[in-house]
Amino acid sequence: MSILQQLKNAVRQRSIHVCYVNTGSCNGCDIEILACLAPKYDIEQYGIYVHNNPREADVILITGGMSPQWIDKLPDLWDRVPEPKAVVTIGNCPISGCVFNRPGTLIDPPVSKYIPVTAAVPGCPPRPSEIISAILGAADILFKDYEVHQKEKEGSVKK
Amino acid sequence: MKKVVDVSLPVGPIHPCFKEPCRIKCETRGERVVTTEVELGYVKKGIEKIMIGRPWQETIFLAERVCGICSVVHNTVIVEALEKISGITVPRRAELLRLILNELDRIQSHLLANYSYCYTIEHETLGMYLLNLRETAMDSIEMMTGTRIMAAYVVPGGVREDLSADNAAKILEATYHIETELKRFVKMFETGPMIGLRSKGIGVLSMEDALASGVVGPTARASGLSRDARKDDPLYIEMGWHMITRTESDNYARIMLRFDELFQSLTLIRNGIAALEPGKIRNGGEMKAGRIKHTIEAPRGDLTYEIEIDSAGQVVYVSIQTPSIPNIEVATHAMMKNLASAADVTSTFISADPCIACAER
Numbered sequence: 001m002s003i004l005q006q007l008k009n010a011v012r013q014r015s016i017h018v019c020y021v022n023t024g025s026c027n028g029c030d031i032e033i034l035a036c037l038a039p040k041y042d043i044e045q046y047g048i049y050v051h052n053n054p055r056e057a058d059v060i061l062i063t064g065g066m067s068p069q070w071i072d073k074l075p076d077l078w079d080r081v082p083e084p085k086a087v088v089t090i091g092n093c094p095i096s097g098c099v100f101n102r103p104g105t106l107i108d109p110p111v112s113k114y115i116p117v118t119a120a121v122p123g124c125p126p127r128p129s130e131i132i133s134a135i136l137g138a139a140d141i142l143f144k145d146y147e148v149h150q151k152e153k154e155g156s157v158k159k
Numbered sequence: 160m161k162k163v164v165d166v167s168l169p170v171g172p173i174h175p176c177f178k179e180p181c182r183i184k185c186e187t188r189g190e191r192v193v194t195t196e197v198e199l200g201y202v203k204k205g206i207e208k209i210m211i212g213r214p215w216q217e218t219i220f221l222a223e224r225v226c227g228i229c230s231v232v233h234n235t236v237i238v239e240a241l242e243k244i245s246g247i248t249v250p251r252r253a254e255l256l257r258l259i260l261n262e263l264d265r266i267q268s269h270l271l272a273n274y275s276y277c278y279t280i281e282h283e284t285l286g287m288y289l290l291n292l293r294e295t296a297m298d299s300i301e302m303m304t305g306t307r308i309m310a311a312y313v314v315p316g317g318v319r320e321d322l323s324a325d326n327a328a329k330i331l332e333a334t335y336h337i338e339t340e341l342k343r344f345v346k347m348f349e350t351g352p353m354i355g356l357r358s359k360g361i362g363v364l365s366m367e368d369a370l371a372s373g374v375v376g377p378t379a380r381a382s383g384l385s386r387d388a389r390k391d392d393p394l395y396i397e398m399g400w401h402m403i404t405r406t407e408s409d410n411y412a413r414i415m416l417r418f419d420e421l422f423q424s425l426t427l428i429r430n431g432i433a434a435l436e437p438g439k440i441r442n443g444g445e446m447k448a449g450r451i452k453h454t455i456e457a458p459r460g461d462l463t464y465e466i467e468i469d470s471a472g473q474v475v476y477v478s479i480q481t482p483s484i485p486n487i488e489v490a491t492h493a494m495m496k497n498l499a500s501a502a503d504v505t506s507t508f509i510s511a512d513p514c515i516a517c518a519e520r
Contacts, residue, residue, distance in 0.1 A: 021173060024202045025202065026225065026516050027179065027516040029227065035294065038291050038294050040291055052174065054173060064202065067200075067202055067204060099209075099220055100209065102213070104208040105205055
């Protein structure tokens with residue numbers, strides 16, 4: 001492994017930019033993400049920054065079970081996120097729709113139908129500590145040796 | 160008349176200042192924002208539609224998930240409506256526990272609203288102080304109900320769990336902690352020169368506009384209107400509740416009014432805990448058919464549920480009127496008009512404490 005790659009791995013481990021997208025949740029998960037910012041949980045000590053700007057995000061947190069307005073907008077938003085990127089869904093809604101997935105509803109879960117999902121945190125809502133551990137866990141696997149994996153992928157396509 | 164507009168500036172749906180997605184279209188002339196328009200519909204789930212035709216037991220959990228910030232009050236209002244239909248009485252201890260939990264919920268909601276405002280005007284230090292103080296209130300809620308949000312604590316006939324004397328003492332301790340800390344933060348907000356520049360005289364909602372628009376909650380009370388559903392509640396009057404209003408009617412007044420209400424909520428919790436007497440926490444009863452309209456004061460204003468259930472226990476009709484609907488409208492049409500800077504759009508909008516999930520359901 002090159003020195004540059006080692007440096008990239010070390011930097012990416014402690015610099016994760018997060019954007020949260022509410023695709024029809026009830027706010028419960030969103031304010032648990034906000035609670036992570038509080039000095040009690042202090043998400044920034046792990047190098048996670050909540051910017052809420054998709055153009056500079058590494059990890060997109062999705063709460064909510066896909067309301068009709070988001071069906072065309074979410075793939076667009078996903079395209080605008082620079083590589084390497086990952087999606088972590090928070091709460092039951094993106095997985096199954098939770099209590100809203102009943103006859104007469106407008107939402108259309110799961111979110112994985114529309115964009116690739118890396119990790120999911122179940123719970124209605126999950127605790128802040130679970131959200132932090134999920135982001136850290138997913139980011140470590142995804143962003144480590146990202147370039148090496150990309151080259152391997154490209155090589156296999158050419159062959 | 161032809162409007163002279165330079166740029167149409169969209170804000171959102173994903174924006175660093177917003178907790179929830181919504182789009183504000185601003186028409187600007189130079190730096191001045193002439194008019195704004197709020198575009199909603201990003202979190203519409205159709206909760207009322209899902210509720211119809213389901214047994215009333217399920218609607219309690221659905222009502223709780225209308226809004227994650229003020230889930231306790233949605234739970235309380237639907238349960239009180241169902242109790243009124245069937246004539247179920249609630250023991251006094253349960254009533255007091257409901258009051259204590261509702262006021263704890265109001266504390267965390269108001270602290271979150273003020274955090275959002277401080278964050279929007281780029282005063283992150285004070286925002287983080289307030290957010291950290293909110294965790295004390297959340298810990299008290301967790302101690303009382305067993306979970307942070309979506310507790311389903313209020314059940315027909317009473318409450319789900321009793322509050323032990325140890326936990327009551329801990330909540331009492333938490334209220335004193337919040338009070339001492341909050342006094343410092345209020346002083347910081349009152350005397351901060353930069354905060355004053357960004358808040359005073361901006362987003363003014365005059366009393367005439369407020370009267371005409373039907374605005375509710377802290378936004379109405381900051382404009383001098385005495386609108387609060389708690390004034391009709393004998394238990395709140397007994398616990399020493401009184402109407403708080405302010406007359407400046409700008410962003411500063413709305414935030415300061417929430418700080419004033421926080422101190423009142425702390426007093427109410429203390430009085431509630433002092434009045435607790437040992438006894439039953441839940442009465443029995445039988446559900447009957449009927450229709451009722453019930454209003455209580457949510458952290459953001461009057462919350463009304465109109466619900467009808469048939470003899471089989473199914474919900475036939477339900478309509479939820481949340482406080483954010485008039486508040487968002489009045490923010491668009493009265494407060495965010497003729498603002499001096501585009502930066503004031505988000506701060507004025509946040510100062511009305513809009514809850515998009517409540518408004519769209």
